[in-house]
Amino acid sequence: MTADPHSTAGPASxxxxxxxxxIADALTRADALCAERGARLTALRRQVLELVWNSHKPRGxxxxxxxxxxxxxxxxxxxxxxxxLEFLVEHGLVHRIESLNAYIGCAAPGAVHSGQFLVCExxxxxxxxxxxxxxAAIGTIAAEHGFQVSRPTVEVRGTxxxxxxxxx
Amino acid sequence: MTADPHSTAGPASxxxxxxxxxIADALTRADALCAERGARLTALRRQVLELVWNSHKPRGxxxxxxxxxxxxxxxxxxxxxxxxLEFLVEHGLVHRIESLNAYIGCAAPGAVHSGQFLVCExxxxxxxxxxxxxxAAIGTIAAEHGFQVSRPTVEVRGTxxxxxxxxx
DNA sequence: CCGGCGATGTAATAAGATAACGCCATGACC
DNA sequence: GGTCATGGCGTTATCTTATTACATCGCCGG
Numbered sequence: 393m394t395a396d397p398h399s400t401a402g403p404a405s406x407x408x409x410x411x412x413x414x415i416a417d418a419l420t421r422a423d424a425l426c427a428e429r430g431a432r433l434t435a436l437r438r439q440v441l442e443l444v445w446n447s448h449k450p451r452g453x454x455x456x457x458x459x460x461x462x463x464x465x466x467x468x469x470x471x472x473x474x475x476x477l478e479f480l481v482e483h484g485l486v487h488r489i490e491s492l493n494a495y496i497g498c499a500a501p502g503a504v505h506s507g508q509f510l511v512c513e514x515x516x517x518x519x520x521x522x523x524x525x526x527x528a529a530i531g532t533i534a535a536e537h538g539f540q541v542s543r544p545t546v547e548v549r550g551t552x553x554x555x556x557x558x559x560x
Numbered sequence: 561m562t563a564d565p566h567s568t569a570g571p572a573s574x575x576x577x578x579x580x581x582x583i584a585d586a587l588t589r590a591d592a593l594c595a596e597r598g599a600r601l602t603a604l605r606r607q608v609l610e611l612v613w614n615s616h617k618p619r620g621x622x623x624x625x626x627x628x629x630x631x632x633x634x635x636x637x638x639x640x641x642x643x644x645l646e647f648l649v650e651h652g653l654v655h656r657i658e659s660l661n662a663y664i665g666c667a668a669p670g671a672v673h674s675g676q677f678l679v680c681e682x683x684x685x686x687x688x689x690x691x692x693x694x695x696a697a698i699g700t701i702a703a704e705h706g707f708q709v710s711r712p713t714v715e716v717r718g719t720x721x722x723x724x725x726x727x728x
Numbered sequence: 729c730c731g732g733c734g735a736t737g738t739a740a741t742a743a744g745a746t747a748a749c750g751c752c753a754t755g756a757c758c
Numbered sequence: 759g760g761t762c763a764t765g766g767c768g769t770t771a772t773c774t775t776a777t778t779a780c781a782t783c784g785c786c787g788g
Binding site: 729736738740743752755 | 759771783786
C-alpha cells in the first residue's frame with residue numbers, strides 16, 4: 393500500500409467531503425433505479441458497486457476482485473467480478489474508463505450518459521462531466537460523416553487543479 | 561482467418577482506393593518527419609509502421625507481432641513490437657485506440673493531434689478526424705474545471721455509412 | 729580505440745478478459 | 759405443493775494484452 397495524499401478510503405478525506413455519504417447515495421440511487429426497471433441488484437452486484445465507489449478513482453477489475461475476496465474471506469473468480477461489472481455498466485451505474493481498463497461509479501445514473509471524463513494523471517482521480525457542447529460537436533461531426541453514433545467516449549488525460557497547485 | 565468484405569489487404573480494395581499508395585505515403589512522411597527531428601526510424605520501426613498501415617483498421621499489438629514474425633521468418637518477442645509502437649506513438653506516427661487496445665496509422669503526422677476517431681463496430685474501420693469544435697469544447701470545459709489537458713481522447717463508436725447501407 | 733548510449737534480444741510474468749460447463753435459487757405456472 | 763424455465767453464480771481453463779528485468783549489440787563522439 394503506497395501513501396497517497398488523495399486517498400479517499402477513509403471518511404471525509406477528499407476536500408473534506410464525506411465519502412461514506414457518496415457511497416450510501418450511490419447505493420440508494422442504484423436500489424431505486426433497479427427497482428424501477430425490475431433489474432436485480434443482487435447482494436454480489438451491490439457489493440461490487442460499493443467497492444467501485446470506494447474512491448473517486450477508476451479501479452481495475454482485479455483490484456475490485458481482491459477487495460471482494462478479502463471481504464468474503466475466500467478467493468473469488470475474475471468472472472464473478474466481470475459479470476457484476478457488466479451488469480452495472482449496462483444499467484449505467486458504472487462507467488468503464490477505456491484508457492485505463494478501469495471502472496468508476498457513475499455520478500448521475502439514470503440520466504443521459506455520454507461518458508465524458510477528466511482523468512488526472514497525477515492523483516488518479518476521474519471526474520465525470522457531461523458537457524452539451526462536446527456532445528453536440530460529436531453529434532455534428534458524426535452526422536457530417538454519415539456516421540451513426542452508438543457510444544461516444546471522451547477521456548481527457550491531464551492534471552487536476554489540486555495536483556497543479558502541488559507541483560507548480 | 562475469416563472472410564472480410566472490408567479487407568484492405570490488397571491494393572485498391574477499399575472504395576477502389578490504392579492502399580499501397582497509402583502505405584508508401586505514410587512511410588515517406590515518416591521518413592521525412594524523423595529525419596527532421598533527428599529521430600531514428602530504424603528498419604524494425606519502419607517495418608512495424610508498415611504493418612500498422614496494412615489496413616485502415618486498428619490492429620492489436622499481437623496481430624502485428626504475428627505479421628512481423630512471419631515476415632522475419634522467426635518468432636519475435638512481444639516487447640519488440642511494443643517498443644516500436646511506443647516510439648511510433650511518441651512521434652505521432654501511430655495512434656492507440658484505447659477502447660480497442662489497438663493501433664492505427666496517423667493520417668496527418670506532424671500536425672496537431674487531438675486523437676479523435678470514428679470507429680465502426682461493424683467493419684472495424686476507424687477514421688481519424690480532428691474537429692476544431694470538439695477540440696474547442698474540450699478546451700473550454702477543461703478550463704472551466706481548472707484542468708490542464710495533456711492528452712484528449714475521443715473515440716466515437718458506431719456504424720459507418722457503408723455498413724448502414726448494407727444493413728438498413 | 730573505447731566509453732557510453734540507445735536499440736534490440738531473451739525470458740519470465742503480470743494484468744486484463746473471456747469461454748465452457750454445471751449447479752442452484754427464484755419465480756411463474758399448473 | 760410440484761415442476762419447469764430462467765437467470766445468477768461457481769469452477770476451471772484459457773486467451774489476449776502488456777510489462778519487468780536483464781543481457782547484448784552497434785553506432786557515434788571523444
